[in-house]
Amino acid sequence: MTYRNIICDVVPFTAHNGEMGEAYYARPAGPGPFPCVVLIHHIPGWNEFCIEAARKLAHHGFATICNNLYFRMGDGDPDDIGARARADGGVSDEQMLGDVAGAIAFLRAQSNSNGKVGVIGFCSGGRQTYLSACRLPNVNAAVDCWGGRVMADPAALNAKQPVAPIDYSKDLNCPMLGLFGNDDKEPSPEQVNKTEAILKDLGKTYEFHRYDGAGHAFFDWSRPSYRPEQAVDGWKKVIEFFNKNLA
Amino acid sequence: MCSYITEKAPIFGSAKGRSGWMRVDTAVVYYDHPVHVPLDHALNIDFVDSRSKERVAVELSAASARELVRRIQAALDSGEAIHLGSGEEDPLHLMRAM
Numbered sequence: 414m415t416y417r418n419i420i421c422d423v424v425p426f427t428a429h430n431g432e433m434g435e436a437y438y439a440r441p442a443g444p445g446p447f448p449c450v451v452l453i454h455h456i457p458g459w460n461e462f463c464i465e466a467a468r469k470l471a472h473h474g475f476a477t478i479c480n481n482l483y484f485r486m487g488d489g490d491p492d493d494i495g496a497r498a499r500a501d502g503g504v505s506d507e508q509m510l511g512d513v514a515g516a517i518a519f520l521r522a523q524s525n526s527n528g529k530v531g532v533i534g535f536c537s538g539g540r541q542t543y544l545s546a547c548r549l550p551n552v553n554a555a556v557d558c559w560g561g562r563v564m565a566d567p568a569a570l571n572a573k574q575p576v577a578p579i580d581y582s583k584d585l586n587c588p589m590l591g592l593f594g595n596d597d598k599e600p601s602p603e604q605v606n607k608t609e610a611i612l613k614d615l616g617k618t619y620e621f622h623r624y625d626g627a628g629h630a631f632f633d634w635s636r637p638s639y640r641p642e643q644a645v646d647g648w649k650k651v652i653e654f655f656n657k658n659l660a
Numbered sequence: 661m662c663s664y665i666t667e668k669a670p671i672f673g674s675a676k677g678r679s680g681w682m683r684v685d686t687a688v689v690y691y692d693h694p695v696h697v698p699l700d701h702a703l704n705i706d707f708v709d710s711r712s713k714e715r716v717a718v719e720l721s722a723a724s725a726r727e728l729v730r731r732i733q734a735a736l737d738s739g740e741a742i743h744l745g746s747g748e749e750d751p752l753h754l755m756r757a758m
Contacts, residue, residue, distance in 0.1 A: 456664070457693060487713065492695040496706050496715060500688040503664040537663075561663065574664075599663075629700065636693070638700045 416441035419471040426480065426519040429511025434484045436516060439467045440476035445525030448659030451516045452479040453534035453541045456503065458495030459483060462633055463535070470533075473652050475659070476525055480516040482509060503537075505573040506544055513545045517552070529553040529659040533651065536561060536630060540578055546589060547581035554658035556590045556651055559629055561599035563608055582611050588618040590654040592647045594627035594640075622650060666690040672752040675707040675716040682709045684716070694719035 421439040428434030437459070441447055450470050454463040459481040470477040483498045498504065504512075517530045531554035534542035539560020546555035562569060565577035589612070593605045600608070605621065612619045624631065624643040631640040632647060667689040675684045684707040694702035696719055703725035706715040720728065 457695065489713075492717075493713075493715060495695075496688070496717065497713060499664055499666060499690065499692075500668065500686075500706065500708065502666075630693070636700055637698055 414474050415472055416443075416474055417472075418442035419468060421468060421471070424478075424519070426478070426515050428480070428484070428515040429508045432485070434480055434512060434515065436478045436480035436519070437464050437467055438476075438478050438519075439471035440523075440525060441471055441474055443525070445476070446527035447474060447476040447525050448527050448655060449517075449520035449523075449530040450475045450477045450655060450659075451513055451520065451530060451532045451545075452477055453509075453513065453532065453538035453545070454479055454482060455534070455536040455538045456495065456499060458491040458498065460491040460495070462635060463538075466535075466632075469648070470655075475531075475655060476520060476523065478516045478520055480512055482512055502571070502573055506541075506575070509541050510545060510548055513541070514549055517549065521551075527659070531555065531655050531659050533655075534558065534560065535632065539563075543578040543589075544581065546587055547578065547584040550586065552587045554588050554590075554655060555585075556592070556654060558592045558632065558647070558651075559594060559597055559600060560591075561629075563600060564604045579608060579611060582608075582617070583615055585612070585615070585617050588654075588658050589620075590650065591619065591621040592650065593621065593623050594629060594631050594643070595623050595625050596628035599629065620650075620654065622647070663690075663692060665692075670752065670755070671707070672750070672755065673707070677714050677716045679714070682712065682714060684709050686710055688715075691722070697721070 424438045425433050426436050452467050463479050467477045467479040482504050483494045486494050486497050520530050532542045532545045532552050533556040535558045539557040542555050542557050543563050546552050563578045595602050609621050627640040627643040630638045632644045669687045671687050673684050686708040688706040691703050702719045705718045708715045
């Protein structure tokens with residue numbers, strides 16, 4: 414079911430450590446109850462691609478919040494703030510998890526919520542989705558879109574990202590959908606295979622889909638990596654997965 | 661891929677940004693997704709004024725960046741051959757010595 418009427422605005426929410434964060438909140442008009450989604454933006458920031466993806470999910474009936482992980486870094490164009498965040502080594506996993514937990518609580522507290530919340534992220538947001546699905550107790554479904562560094566070289570770990578998400582796999586407590594391009598290098602097809610083998614061994618519920626002719630970020634219409642055919646199919650799988658697990 | 665891998669260099673210089681000329685003290689260099697240039701990955705350089713947080717950003721293809729490195733080196737070599745000995749001390753050296 415799709416909704417022609419959606420409502421979008423920027424809302425305050427209680428983020429990590431009780432700080433007041435900001436988030437883009439797109440939801441179908443009407444009383445609901447609607448399933449809910451937290452969309453974790455990628456490293457480049459709280460930018461048009463992620464905001465547009467939130468509206469797309471709202472169009473398909475999901476009350477969707479895309480919280481600004483970089484709200485502590487001041488105002489400005491998303492690309493400038495993203496550059497600032499990158500130069501600072503990004504946000505810590507603990508802070509990100511606190512912010513996502515706050516976004517989940519915001520969604521559940523709304524009168525239009527059906528009480529179920531999924532998480533989706535692209536690229537670095539895919540990695541953060543994997544972490545959220547393992548470390549937050551109340552995620553009902555997770556979609557990892559080509560999350561890089563789920564399997565991380567120990568040399569790539571640091572104080573802000575101290576543990577590779579794959580090491581938390583035993584704690585995954587919701588169904589997971591993974592979408593990947595076979596031409597991607599991060600995650601490579603080998604890394605995707607290893608991740609799948611681990612989830613299978615642990616008896617987790619997951620669906621992984623791999624696309625030929627696609628690499629990284631094949632949903633992103635603003636990049637040469639955009640692959641319309643694969644993106645259309647991928648979005649279809651995302652909507653079906655959330656409908657199945659968040660109804 | 662999206663990564664936080666960056667190279668940072670202290671610099672002494674100026675750059676012209678949105679609000680005119682400004683002093684810049686840090687160059688942040690990374691090879692990852694650009695914002696504007698139509699490439700999946702680019703060599704990106706931010707010349708940053710750490711006080712105002714303002715930046716001047718450049719996004720280059722890998723080959724362009726390597727060509728630029730060569731040209732910067734060539735310009736330094738020829739320029740310093742002419743001007744070295746003029747007595748001008750590089751402020752970055754002085755800052756490092758402090």
